[in-house]
Amino acid sequence: MTDQDDIGALLGADGPFARELPNFAPRLAQQAMARAVQHAMAECETLIAEAGTGTGKTYAYLVPAMLSGERVIVSTGTKALQDQLFFRDLPKVRSVLGARLKTALLKGRANYLCLYRLDQTVREGASFDRTQAEQLAAIRAWSARTRRGDRMELAEVPEDSPLWLRVTSTPENCLGVECPFYDDCHVVTARREAQEADLVVVNHHLLFADLALKQEGFGEILPGAQAFILDEAHQIPELAGQFFSQSLSARQLTELAQDALSECNGITGAIGLLLEPVEALQGAVRKLRLTLDPLPTRGPFHELLQRDGAQAGLHDLGELLASLTDLLASQAERSRGFMNVHERAASLAERLDRIIEEHSEKDVRWYELFPRGFALHATPLDLAAPLRAMRERTHAAWIHTSATLSVAGHFDHFARQLGLDDPQTLSLESPFDYAQQALCYMPDGLPDPSVRDYTERVIDAVLPVLQASNGRAFLLFTSHRALRRAAELLTDRVPWPLFVQGSAPRHQLLEEFRASGHGVLLGAASFWEGVDVAGDALSVVVIDKLPFAAPDDPVLQARLEALEQAGINPFMGWQVPSAVIALKQGAGRLIRDVYDRGVLVLCDPRLTSKGYGKLFLNSLPAMPRTRDVEDVQRFFNRATLPIPSPLRGKG
Template sequence: MTDPDDIAALLGADGPFARELPNFAPRAAQQAMARAVAQAIAQRETLVAEAGTGTGKTYAYLVPALLSGERVIVSTGTKALQDQLYFRDLPRVRSVLGARVKTALLKGRANYLCLYRLDQTVREGATFDRAQAAQLAAIRAWSARTRRGDRMELAEVPEESPLWPRVTSTPENCLGAECPFYDDCHVVAARREAQEADLVVVNHHLLFADLALKQEGFGEILPGAAAFVLDEAHQVPELAGQFFSQSVSARQLAELAQDALAECHGVTGAIGTLLEPVEAVQDAVRRLRLALDPLPARGPFRELARQAGAGGALHDLREALAALADALAAQAERSRGLASAHERATALSLRLDRIAEEDAPQDVRWYELFPRGFALHATPLDLAAPLRAMRERTRAAWVHTSATLSVAGSFGHFARQLGLEDPLTLGLDSPFDYARQALCYLPPELPDPAARDYTERVLDAVLPVLEASDGRAFLLFTSHRALRRAAELLRERAPWPLFVQGEAPRHRLLEDFRASGRGVLLGAASFWEGVDVAGEALSVVVIDKLPFAAPDDPVLQARLDALEAAGVNPFMGWQVPSAAIALKQGAGRLIRDVHDRGVLVLCDPRLGTKGYGRLFLASLPPMPRTRALDEVRAFFRPVPAAATVGG
């Protein structure tokens, strides 16, 4: 079935979903989106569809995708969403439709156990502490029973365990068909399944890694599809920047050194040849990191060049890496592992030379520092051109959807970032009754956000709201410094359980917050999106400042300079639209289903004092606004029972 009207009708009041799924509510917006997606797939068109929270966009694209008779790739923003889509939503939709369609789930290779690397780690007999030894034993036991080899199955080994990088592979250290475990390889099995499937669920990281690799002439993981559906598409511009960048990191170099030495086991004389050049690379990495220490955490390459000693340390690293590549060349024929290490060293050496030397006008060259490492990057100034070329090569339909793609009703900013020329656009409002379910509170008399005591003043304004709601709140901050300061102040003043980002893994914070029933959670960037707490546990969302991107981002700064040179006002043309989309994401945490009620507290006084404030407010769901604390208190007062009769 491919008629768009027939497909929309399946989600209607007389369709199979209404008949078979308890709690399924037919929604006109969902049907309109399904119709548009079906048409885009059939006509190979580009569609941008903003679907407000509660539209049911997942079903709106899965139904036409499963019935299109075409091969479709669905890409999501995170691995967690990918699992939810594949293990929960997709089976339900397939079952209701009775669709006999082959589906597959494909993640990046770092998510799959590598039997060769596990075998190597066990053989090395490295001295692990007790916790890591127990984790390694758990991984070994699981390796004997798992069918997919997906790390997600093994909850008892934390995601951040240092053992995972040792028992998973990277494109650089994979031995390919020459691996002794090739026939049982989980990555190969997952890719084969994906190549044979009609609908493949991937994530944006994998999609872009594959499409960027394809551009460089490697084999493709995702064979030619007729349609790509990008959910959480607002994340695409930033992710695309990562994949069209050239990068070299201290971690990549450390792993190369470690793997080169590991591959010497059982190869006579190899360690004698390689130990010295490997140690020279390790030493050069340490010395460059030390030389960069006085610099800000990130910045343009010219700052690195100005720093005393950094230029020389970078030159020494390039020399040491080239020498290691030469030493590995002499050993490459002696084992597949050493040949792989040689290829990696050569590729990293060429990339490092390119980043260090080529001051190309179309690239932004920059560095970033981590507590014990660094990364050097060359990122394209304009992503529209490579993205456009990538889409044109696929000759497929491209559907971009999210709850936050427009700014005050316009899709221009999103389309410009992705190089979309005249896409079909569809704006679908949320079915939630914001006029009744929500209230937007703009606290009066707050100082300019640059004021030194701004966070203290925000908390003074917010505490009476939290008293009215009895906690049950998210406090979202645009900086970690403000978050830490707010946590300090609240510990002295708040009677509610506090959950602070950074003090436990995100998923545990959310579980504990839900279970507490009256908690207050403080979060920065990663809590502004992809976090879903429906029901009374979350009744207030506070946003401390308008989420303008950090001014220390060298790529952003270069883009703004380029816009200015082209005669575009960079503030109104880029910074305001990007911040408006981010604000919509944060505000979207508040109302997650038809029974939710809550108050959105926007603290930034610029919403009322600056002309662009109107653009931010016009981008939010249509909820009543107030500057009166009494109205907030009234919102949270219990409704007398008599008043609810018949309502």
Template structure:
């Protein structure tokens, strides 16, 4: 094997990657990052590596990871990226390096077929409607031939089918070693493979479930790793908030009720004892949801308790859940299933009391409303301390990488959120020639974004750009209300096909957009990142406003108040840096390849009228800026010509 000390040469012009992989382009930034990752693993260091689009960061961390001889966990933002890493990138790198190591792909348990739950669902299946019965038949046929049991394999049953909830397990309803199907369990098999592997690919949700809460059962599933590599690391602060929260939802309570009844089948006399408290719980959940129906969709807990009748509804809910727990306690010894639902009921009862009654200065208590349900949460104000403790327990290297971690070249905001004290940092510019490939257009004369007609004016300013580019655009919005208004305004005014978020699944919209060649896609939050459309199909990205977090977020409100009390300006110390990183993600959709060309349209006038606007502009790739629509038109008339720099 090539000397691992010379990792730059492996990825260089004369190295095996250049020889063996078609279209591999040696990049100095990739080699520099590979050296930094190699050093961090060897020295057990903490590294923050921002790698601009096109750096080739995946190989920059996979090569040193595979050559390290250590057990490495790679965690990424989504299941789609996990699959891409495991099925595409890792086999290529392993083949080129000739590396003999075991690799494993591990997802959260909801991604794997549960044979026990499938068996239960088949037994209850006679009352199913026709479409669900057909899906169940597909799942049964697939269950006989699948080795991994990964839902991803069965494309004919939609990802959002309600049937998946019934044939997969949760930490609460899993029977563990006493399950009659334990020996064939897909979750157990996947975890065993992960425990034995040298390189494991997980996603951030699973990583935190295991490291932060150990909530998934079976003990720790990622033991003994010497290095954790977090790709798409900009997502970590928000996800960490979810995993260090205590939460209880209507869905958990109704699933408990349904499962309690299902487990009573075949146990003599159990139904007679359990049916009444189950029905009381279902009614208490319904009444509590009704009591909070007119509240905003989320808010602080004290607002909830101010409403007439809410405190008494919450007390009733707590009492009937305790009564169900008692009823199940009397039956728990009669079957493993009944013991499991009793343990769940006791756990949920304790959690409801803690979230509803325990007020602490360290936590923010808040609620969320859904069309048919609710969730109550207690989220830590400061995530730095639990994250730091979690990392220290592992005694491992921690490598955080993404294209968007810095604010005007500084990593302070990201490091502070994660409690990273004195990390190694590395900032690598994209190899793309933004001066030639891109143009930033900032339309003149737009009103303050708070004005009622702002979206109408944004669309008026964007239409000439779309005419110059002949469609081929992403229009990104900071709110769904603005997105819907823009869709209404454009429907009769443009000749190109419109693809509007919400009208079809995300992957379907993207496929149709790519295939259309001249489409205009309107998206909100989920289209700002993780979307890759290389080539001419995407030549314009328009962003309507600076993406400041919603002011109605109760956790954000409490964090900002806490910063203010600590003497830190919450706007400049938190809101601006977070919005800068989000803007960089949205702008990053435009240039995905050395051959791409396009125009970034930034509509928000605060970029030039407010002092903090410079922070945003200085954090974007170095592309020329203009206020002249004529420059945009000339840019599209010169397919391969350079773009002259123009003052803003």
């Protein structure tokens, strides 16, 4: 074990990173975080480490992880970050340290090509349209040359292509050791490599699917780790809610029905037995969806039950699913596929009964509607208890890090959500010089955000800023309705190219925005975080309103009521802290580099008219504030920053 001083020295001005990596910038905050991570791992502690943008937190946890001699799981927020960590950052750190350890990248099974399902899809010879036929040909050609089978390798087939659903497996439809392609299976290979590795890079979805549900069948891989490092940890509370929920969707039922019919091929008498009950189940799913059509897109379960015909529709669905399960049981011995479909049907029937029948005070029952489907959920009211139990089972160190975990310097909200009792905490400010690099502009005279023409007023206030910056802006909205209205208002009023969320895939919009040099990008939720545009292409970030969670969220409503009953003010105890963390994420898009300069435009007048506004402002990096648009114009007219020291560096 390397002692703490050595960890700091490794990342210091005289250390190997400064010697060997071009543009590496030694940072005291990075060294402090590396020491804290090392200490938490050695003492098997829980650590919350907030590290401002530019701290270099990736190296700050990778260095102690790689020197620990222990088995470590690193989990990131997205698959894109997972790839960046594994293919870019890890090799650099390993090279500098000369570390001889095995590393592995592991994703959920839906990310890997399933050779059996590809073979089935080709054999079925379905009548695909031209685009899908070309995509299938591309997948077949790629399947012959890929080693990992990770669909991220094949950029020419879009991530949202429906074809991927046909050529990847799910925990339900995987044939396991019975599969004729088992020896060449990409999922099996990836798991085996992860089992043998000292450091495994996963993503939060996979980590929780495994630890919370054991649903990915990776139970033998992730346990045994001495440390779990969760990057982008601010995403954990919401994700945990998904994974500790009981859920059932129309899509799961429809896929079950389709797979049951597919299994009839070549099995005498099966189609005669199953066709009618399968079609009856599909009909019941469609009928229930039509019955629910007038309802809001999401709401508490009791609202669904009040809808005429909904209770009868759920009852029919349950009866038909139960009878199909019984029929599939009679066929289960006839093929591995039928056994699998029977197990799925039994599991879905049990889940449906549980969601409909159980009235646990610990759960929130709710529904969601989609254009062609629906989902029913039972979500735990309090996530702290299952998360605490999950961590305790691992007997490992747990390190949570992100640029946005605190509210005005306090970690109470994050710790309470995750059930972290008396954790070690560390708060490290960004090394960027916000006083010189940034300006916060809060336009004067804007009305309360609830007024009807609020978006029109925001755009009027923002246009002079866009003129001063010559475009080069992100406009972030708290609702898709406001985003669409802003796009209408700007279309004929600005000379710069507009990039509107929803008009193209996110990665494509970002690439085109960067390339345009003077674009204006309009985004909602998914653009508030995980977006990195360093340099001149982005010099303004506009936030229309404080990002309070939608009041129509039935889980949030139930949590707020529970807090009130416990004597806690739900607005100050939950809604404000959650919105502060979301605002910090959005504001964090502005300064990504020591060379960046930019203006943060905060339009919501509640920042100064309401007492809680100070909590938001005190949680942002310290930068000059103004209400005068002329200050914005002067900011952009000023010469650019001198070349700073230390030099820019990822680290």
